[in-house]
Structure formats: structure tokens, C-alpha cells
Amino acid sequence: MKIRIINPNTTWSMTEKMAASARAIARPGTEVVAVSPSMGPASIESHYDEALAVPGLLQEVARGEREGVDGYVIACFGDPGLLAARELARGPVVGIAEAAMHMASLIGSRFSVVTTLGRTTGIAWHLAEAYGMKRFCAKVRACELPVLELERPGSNARALITDECRRALEEDGADVIVLGCAGMTDLCEAISHEIGVPVIDGVTAAVQLVDSLVSLGLRTSKRGPLAAPPVKAYSGVLQGFALQDGGLKQVA
Numbered sequence: 001m002k003i004r005i006i007n008p009n010t011t012w013s014m015t016e017k018m019a020a021s022a023r024a025i026a027r028p029g030t031e032v033v034a035v036s037p038s039m040g041p042a043s044i045e046s047h048y049d050e051a052l053a054v055p056g057l058l059q060e061v062a063r064g065e066r067e068g069v070d071g072y073v074i075a076c077f078g079d080p081g082l083l084a085a086r087e088l089a090r091g092p093v094v095g096i097a098e099a100a101m102h103m104a105s106l107i108g109s110r111f112s113v114v115t116t117l118g119r120t121t122g123i124a125w126h127l128a129e130a131y132g133m134k135r136f137c138a139k140v141r142a143c144e145l146p147v148l149e150l151e152r153p154g155s156n157a158r159a160l161i162t163d164e165c166r167r168a169l170e171e172d173g174a175d176v177i178v179l180g181c182a183g184m185t186d187l188c189e190a191i192s193h194e195i196g197v198p199v200i201d202g203v204t205a206a207v208q209l210v211d212s213l214v215s216l217g218l219r220t221s222k223r224g225p226l227a228a229p230p231v232k233a234y235s236g237v238l239q240g241f242a243l244q245d246g247g248l249k250q251v252a
């Protein structure tokens with residue numbers, strides 16, 4: 001089985017962290033590859049970043065389709081481009097927010113999300129609503145940490161995130177924590193051990209869900225809204241996104 005983790009931002013150190021987390025839990029026989037697009041934002045911290053991350057993300061899905069990838073993880077807590085990716089993919093495509101929230105609802109009564117910048121909390125709330133998880137979500141918290149601080153050696157990211165997780169337990173009535181950034185994937189186990197409750201990393205949660213779906217022979221349904229997009233021309237820098245034979249005309 002081949003699973004492709006797509007980190008929609010272009011910071012490869014973060015992508016490599018995700019690959020390490022995923023390979024640590026992947027079943028024997030499941031090959032996990034983690035990639036970043038050749039174009040896009042260095043980090044995703046706004047609607048603008050999310051929008052500009054999607055073209056590169058879709059190129060990576062198209063490349064995966066040509067390489068026979070069985071399923072995909074969209075490894076950004078805003079789950080950017082999720083439905084568009086499902087239109088392109090034959091196999092399952094799972095977003096890390098979607099995976100983490102659903103898993104949290106299976107092991108606790110209420111979860112809090114701890115993410116990076118406060119300006120992105122609305123995106124997480126929107127997803128909780130869209131996924132039917134709002135009734136389980138106690139709060140979406142932010143530790144006011146720029147995403148790339150997670151990559152800076154010597155930053156106090158882990159302490160800031162852990163403190164915010166503690167506040168979630170004390171103030172929100174949460175009994176599970178969801179890490180609201182793929183870049184936190186390497187902190188999950190240590191924070192869970194420190195605060196004494198389950199902490200969910202969406203990257204590994206999504207990898208396991210994709211593995212389960214593929215193992216059950218389940219693929220994205222191509223009847224209706226997630227069928228391949230209608231063929232048409234795209235102009236300017238998007239010319240290469242025109243579809244032919246079910247794939248992009250030009251996969252960079």
C-alpha cells in the first residue's frame with residue numbers, strides 16, 4: 001500500500017517530521033511518502049495562504065495518481081483543497097483536522113483544539129461545524145505561535161503548546177486534546193505524557209484512517225459530487241491544470 005502525505009506548505013523540515021511520525025506507526029507493507037509542493041506558502045496561517053496552497057497540493061495529488069498512490073493525507077489543519085483533491089483521486093483523501101476530530105470523538109467526551117495563531121481558530125471552528133464535530137469541541141485555542149516557530153531550534157514552542165493544553169483541561173472541561181497544526185506532530189507523545197490525557201496528532205490519525213479505508217477496499221465515490229471535474233480550459237499560470245485522461249495536462 002502507498003500513502004502520500006501532502007504537506008501543503010513548502011517547509012521541508014516540517015514535511016520530514018511528518019514522514020518520521022507516520023513511518024513510526026505505519027503497518028508493515030504500508031509505504032508512506034511525505035511531500036511538499038514545488039510552489040506555495042512557507043506556512044499556512046490565513047485564508048490567503050490556504051488558497052495559494054491548493055494549486056501545488058493538487059499537483060501533488062495528480063502526481064500521486066500517475067504513480068499509483070492508494071490514498072492521501074492533507075497535512076494542514078485547515079484541510080485545504082480536501083474536496084478538490086477527492087475529485088482528482090481514486091483512493092481516499094483524509095484531512096488531518098477531519099481525522100483528529102473524529103478520533104477525539106471516539107475516545108473522550110469533549111476535545112479542545114490547540115493551534116498556532118488566533119486568527120486561524122475560525123477555520124478550525126468552521127471545520128468542526130462542517131464535520132458535525134461541534135458538539136464535541138469544547139474550544140479552539142491558540143498559543144499565538146507563528147507556524148514556522150515550530151521549526152526554529154530553541155523556540156519555546158513545546159512549552160507554550162503544553163501550557164495551552166493544560167489550560168484547556170482546567171478551563172474547557174476537555175478530556176482530549178487535538179493538536180491544531182501538522183507541525184506539532186513530533187510533540188504529541190511528549191505532551192500527552194506530560195498532561196496525562198490523550199493528545200491526538202492529525203497526521204498519524206489520518207495515515208491510520210487512510211490505511212484502514214484502503215484495507216477495506218474503500219475508495220472515493222465517483223458517483224456525484226466527487227466525480228472527476230468537467231474538462232475545460234484554464235488560462236494563464238493555471239494552463240497546466242487542464243484535465244486530460246483523468247489527470248492534469250502538465251504535472252510539474
Ligand code: 5HY
Nearest residue numbers: 043044076077116181182
Ligand atoms: C498546518 N498551517 O497544519 C497549519 C496550522 C495552522 O502551515 N500547517 C500550516 O496554524 O493553521
